[in-house]
Amino acid sequence: MVSFLGGLVLLIAGYFLYGSFVERVFHPDSRQTPAYAMEDNVDFVPMSTSRAFLVQLLNIAGLGPIFGALSGALWGPVVYIWIVLGTIFAGGVHDYLSGMLSERNNGASISEIVGKYLGPVMAVVMRIFSVILLVMVGVVFMVGPAGLIALLTPEALNVQFWTIVILIYYFLATLLPIDKIIGKLYPIFGICLIVMALGIAGATLYYSGTRPMLEIWDHVENMYPGKELPIWPLMCITVACGAISGFHATQSPMMARCIKSEKEGRKVFYGAMVAEGVIALIWASAGIAFYYDRAGAGTGLQALLAAKGGNSTTVYDMSIQLLGGVGGVLAMLGVIACPITSGDTAFRSARLTIADWFKIDQKDTKKRLMLSVPLLLAGYGISFLDYNTIWRYFSWSNQTLAMMALWAAATYVCRFVGKNYGWIAAVPATYMTSVSVAYILQAQEGFRLPAALSNGVGICAAVVCLALYVVKVYVKSEVKSTRKDEALVIK
Template sequence: MPAAVVAAVVGVLYFLGYRYYSRYLADRVYGLDPAFVTPAHRFRDGIDFVPTNKHVVFGHHFTSVAGAAPIVGPAIAVFWGWGPALAWIVLGTIFAAGVHDFGSMVVSVRHNAKNIGTIASEVISKRARTLFLLIIFFLLTLVNAVFAVVIGNLFMANPGAVIPIFVEIPLAIAIGQYIYRTRSPALVPSLVGVLLLYLLIPVGQAFPLDITPLAEGLGFDQPRNLWVIIMFAYAFIASRLPVWLLLQPRDYINSHQLFIALGVIALGLLVGWNTIVAPMVNDVPAGSPSIFPFLFITIACGAISGFHSLVSSGTTAKQIDKETDTRHVGYLGAVGEGSLATGAVLATTAGVVATQADWEALYPDFSTASGGAVGNFVNGVAAFANNFGVPVDLAVIFAAVVVISFAATTMDTGVRLQRYVVQEISELVGWRAGARNLTLAGAIAVIIPLVMALLPGGGDAGYTFGVLWQLFGTTNQLTAGLALTVVAVWVFKRGRNPLAVAVPLVFLLAMTSWALIVNLRNFVAEGQWVLAPLDAVIFVLAMWLIVEAALALKGLSGRGADGTRGPGQDAPGTTTEAGEDVVTRRE
């Protein structure tokens, strides 16, 4: 089937989802009130709280959530066939991610734009804040570990990408300094940065840096691991720099690259009219992870991602002008992420090779599929670029540079955030050194994921990566589960039907728990004594979340929801049954 046709069908489904389902959510489930005075108006300070045009907020929100994660998961998950992977992406985006991103934004707007962790402690229980921090700790640990491995794999497969990526660091700093010192418009220097980055691609091709001899000389069993260590050393240093010095200019360059990559995929599909050569449902070899539940944790970002609830309830909620704008910003943000994931599926099933036999050689088993997934995406995008004349060799490095840039930025941000989490947990448990010493907190933030990333994993690097990715997906889905629980409780308290929220919540918790149990059994059987306890801890967190959700819903059903009160009928200036802090009406 032509990939462009599939993309068009998916586009129509997303349009219908936005047009009708998000309207249903807005009117019947969340009961949006256009007259509600949002926190952006009530606490307006021109710094954090700013009532902002929905198109401006969408630009901020989408670039905050889009990146490498919705590429990696789908690129692995096509192992089960493009049909199930795409079905989960489309259905997940419309019925889970849209509900989750949109809902967590609405709840935050109704709670003074507080973040989802704080709201959880108010709406569910005080313990939920601790649960939230622990889940985020594991989530960031796994994010940093898997992206270090992604970068290591891509550098090993594409040594021509090394020079452009490492020159990008001083280039971004120089651009940031130039914009800051000269007060130049930001667009031109950043576009020049993108251009210079791409001009370095032929240089990288001419001088590929393969570190295999050095790694072997240093005694590394897996040469990739030397890259992993280098990337963590980089992330540790980068996370200590001011955000505006390196992270912001590089992220700005990345935002251009995101649109360039999406444009290359779309144009390549149309010009080349590539056909999907992968099977719709793959007959996977015996012993492979089964579709249920593993597909649903392999694709997290792109179908539903708990990280989005953090962005939705963070800076985005503080900028919402009208409550009804949350539909545009939150639901469409999820659709944008789903579109990127769809592009990843098409690149790895239609772009990467020309025949089904060639495709099956790339995806013979789960281990190989996991280890090579991102490389397959890179080669797929390169093939699309080749459709309109870009030489394949250069196009491969271009695509690798795009993905590595995203992944390195995520690592930089992730290590920085993990340091904050370490500080906050240290504060909670009264460990002063961990709370105050940035170097110590930063070292903890780096060492734990570094150990994860260096795990030998049964002697097979692809296996380790596949397992780490699944654990990342699991914790990401747990974060989403926590946010959906908060949203469900809030919807129920308002006397509205929470089924649209409860169904994805139950589905996610079921898939997550199921996957954790299966993985735990496998890890114990294989003697994986690092992964098994990690899996067990995450399983305990999942059970904790299920108990908290059940207790919260049980408490509600005991009191009974007020089914008669609409959103416009709460008394001004009071705390409502739904736990909203302040309700003041416009006009």
């Protein structure tokens, strides 16, 4: 319990202390934001700070901080370290800088931003990578909630039925102006999300006498059953959205097009990431307390592994047993709202990414329709593939995109803010480079190389990227602390 409460305190302190530091480094000013400069009543729509925060939170808080955190709980309390430190020093920085860079580039998609600061080749790579990732995210967040709803409804209404229902909603949310569906429904979903988080946290604390949370200082070890999977880099990929997620960089431009002032950026972008870290910490700690064996059988977290980590079944069982019937349904609604409110904006972001790529004006409904229909049909086709396989590829591509976004952010900060401040993004970028490369080399869906070899190559890749950053960006940057930005329009 102490570890859990301490983690919450650190996350909140991280927002006020390190978040404020990152904000001072970036130095938001009073320039006109794209919400006003490019207002079109479709994608560029001024929103209040509270609404923008809520939309951003629900955009990014999909299944990742719930399913991913429960799966990460298989390694034991050590997962708390990654959630807390990852959120403060990596995820929060990533989300804030990607959102603010988009805001300073007229709401541009992350692929255009990466291309602008890392070169045209990376622009093409990121465009393709982003669209594929976003479609996979949409599929994951379509099939996942469909499975959850199917558990609460009559057997005749199966997963496939609810998948189609959710797909129809996604079509409307992708096509219509952002304030027509997303802006109106998200406050309702937000209530469900808040009830879910508070309910699970409160119940876990209430039952701590019979289901005590494990303290990290008593279990600084790999608790994965049979130690079959190592902590690094597997846990850092598994717990994606609860610590750092490249998917967030694809979502932040939507609110970069809606915030009224640059000074709202920390509350909207960094604040939403900290809130998601809190959600992940709640589910990870609840999962450990709920499934850990204390009967002397020595099975540890084997029951959680047998349930296949984070999935519809484990969330349903925990919600019902911890909160009872009514509370369980409310908690389940929160869990359902999370992925749906990320899946709809995933497809919307894919539309915007393609539109930015080919310079397609999105004021015209027919042009939005032209992009939306093929994306949703592709998503529906992918939904028939194995869910677990899609999730694994999503997790890796998610963290790889985060790596790219961080390197672009480090380049921007070094060149246009102050060369001695680039480390706030370069350090987490270096770490995520080693994680992404090492994982894909040893993973079953990757090259299946020995762990020692893949880890070594991952570290070497990170060192090479850091060296390139130092030589090509840091050394050549003459700006020390001008606080001036370059031309704001991507041409």
